[in-house]
Amino acid sequence: MPKTDVFGIIGPIMIGPSSSHTAGAARIGRMTRAICPGRPRSARITLHGSFAETGRGHGTHLALVAGLLGLQPGDDRLRQSLDLARKDGLEITIGHSDLGNVHPNTARLDVIGEDGCRTTVTGSSLGGGNVVITNIDGFEVEIYGNYHTLVISHADEPGMLSRITSHLADAGVNIANMRTSRKARGQTAMTVIETDHIITPDLLEAVRALPNVESVLAVPPVR
Amino acid sequence: MQDFNTVRELVEIAEFNGKTLSEVILEYQMGTYGETRDVLVQRMRDNLEVMRESVERGLNQEEQSRSGLVGGNARKVRAALEGGTLTRGGRLVSGGPFLRAAMRAMAVNEVNACMGRIVAAPTAGGSGTLPGVLLTVAEEVGADDDDLVMALFTAGAIGMIIMENASISGAAGGCQAETGSAAAMAAAAGVQLAGGTPRQSAHAAAIVLKNMLGLVCDPVAGLVEIPCVKRNAAATAQALLAIDLALAGIESVIPLDEVIVAMGQIGRSMHESLRETAQGGLAATPTARAIEKRLAMEMPNPDGF
Known part of the structure; x- marks a missing residue:
């Protein structure tokens, strides 16, 4: 990026x-x-x-x-x-x-x-x-704060990213950059997604409601 | 929109489409961030406005920086230019445009040192060079504000490539990365303002950056004051010279992209004491150390760190 x-x-x-x-x-x-x-x-x-x-x-x-x-x-x-x-x-x-x-x-x-x-x-x-x-x-x-950014902490388990990104796809939100990190295998992971589009409250709620998502935060571009 | 990582790509896109460098970067910015041309142009116009205000403020303010080390030099140059009786022939040696550019650059850096409002270009330490050069070139060639705004986009494009492939930070690459980059950006933008081609812009930037390689960042007492203010004055002269050399058809044998990579390598091999740590170079001279000692006594630390 x-x-x-x-x-x-x-x-x-x-x-x-x-x-x-x-x-x-x-x-x-x-x-x-x-x-x-x-x-x-x-x-x-x-x-x-x-x-x-x-x-x-x-x-x-x-x-x-x-x-x-x-x-x-x-x-x-x-x-x-x-x-x-x-x-x-x-x-x-x-x-x-x-x-x-x-x-x-x-x-x-x-x-x-x-x-x-x-x-x-x-x-x-x-x-x-x-x-x-x-x-x-x-x-x-x-x-870097130039994009609409979604910060999600979630369980480190298979399928999390596909569930999250399918909600983004349904909302017509395009991903510019994405990164997932974790402290240790099978514990909590954090995914940061930079997008080209605004993250609406509805989308935020949909991601928050996913199983094994601990917290979600939308950070607007900081200008 | 077309992507670019090097100056070569940037120039080729411009030449292939018969566009200016500023048009290429403007379209890139529109495409990447989904913003309209009007919004982007207005944002750049705001930058130009603040640049102008900082020049005016620096030429009129009597303020000195908190350390007392900086302030009033831009006013001295203006007085000398207006007086015109300082030498036998009644004229200053380096001539009008050179001195006016240096005066404007110092004005901005003095305002910066006094915690006034400036536009980082690409940094605050190097903030005087770009307005110093561009406002003076515009005056010389009769360019208007629309041209100046477009020239700022070109300067920004060169700076983005430098940041991607080397550095614009004194802590990472020395003064060459800050005022050197500023002068390269100003030279490329100045050529465009004067009616030169994208290729000539790249040659002008290469010439000036080559001439500023190795410049260390050694601020006295760690403040963005000495030697930063006068380094910006000198950087405008480097840029003005490079603009005219490029417009005269002189080319840089080493292409700008390679000069940028060399600048980054030199920065990485520069000793840490010469990278904005105030440990070496001018910062380690007896006079600088004495200033540092005086400031430590004069400036109490009410904030507790």
Whole structure:
């Protein structure tokens, strides 16, 4: 799958100073908010590598929080995001840690949402404001946020993918990219499907109602 | 819509169909993401608008970056251009377009350093080069905003191929990957703006990228300030020169695709201290270390990390 589109090169419109450490960080925050929809109530941010080393001078922490608040990378309020979070009742903790063999510009966000959603999202900033979400709740994924994306955790058993994809086919939804990963054989697997078409609530419900599907999430393109 | 992974394919598609490079990328983008031409063109027009605003702001602002290291150089150039009495002959040495492009590039990078709004192109560190070159070329050849928007699509196409086959990140490939890519994108787009062919665009980009190979990313105190602002000024000069060489019919013997791969290889073999870690190069000079020490004392850490 292509790493970017033309507006990932000419763009984003952003508050400086760094496309990887500021705009990319804001996008990781926004994508995390899309994965755990609604207003986040608390977020524990862990910075790794260059994010930890030079993040403060680049406002990486401000940008991640701005993204969690739903702000675009070009929003002037990015600079005051910590104040905004305080007013919004979003509790922020920032720390740094070695997250292992990951891209130097990586952050992990442990988020609790207002609907009780709890998730751990790891994302890396690839340059020019382009990012990839590499891990959700311990499952390896690869989400660039340019497509309508379906994230499904389900039992690791034969026939799951065909049941899921037949619902997509019935709804006329075309698959652009797809990836399945699992922690161990026969346990839980996670499938990420990037599609050319909007994932309607009906389709989401149909997939959710399938036997042995644990959770389903539709992530819209993050623009 | 036709797919492309290399500049060669991109140019061949354009030549075969008698289209500009921007038309090819526009159709690719429409096909891949199912968006209309009007939506895409308007999005690019918004980018152009913000580029222009950032140039204007940089030329007028008296603000300095939080570190106090950057700000006001674009204004100095404008004063020199308007004054015109700095030398014996009453003229500056490098001439109008070269200096105007450099001035605009520095304006954008100064705004970026002050946490102002800019368009990453392809990155924030390299954000001054493209507006610096394109606004100046447009002024020289009398191109309008519609032409500029199309030129930005061409710049984007070159950047996409560089990102796919090498890198646009200073952390991964050094400054050559950021301002080098920006200058290559600007050269290709500038040729189109000036009325050159797709092939000439590719040659201009190859010439400029060749001349910027090996450039390391060694920001003082890890900030996107020194030497980034002046590197963008220099990158505009590289791009303007390459545009004119290509328009004069000069070709790059090494094709752009191979230059891009070489750039990626050089980036990977670059020592880590020279890839945006602020450990080597200019960042390790006594003056840089002294600045770093001063900033650590002056800039407290209220956010707790």
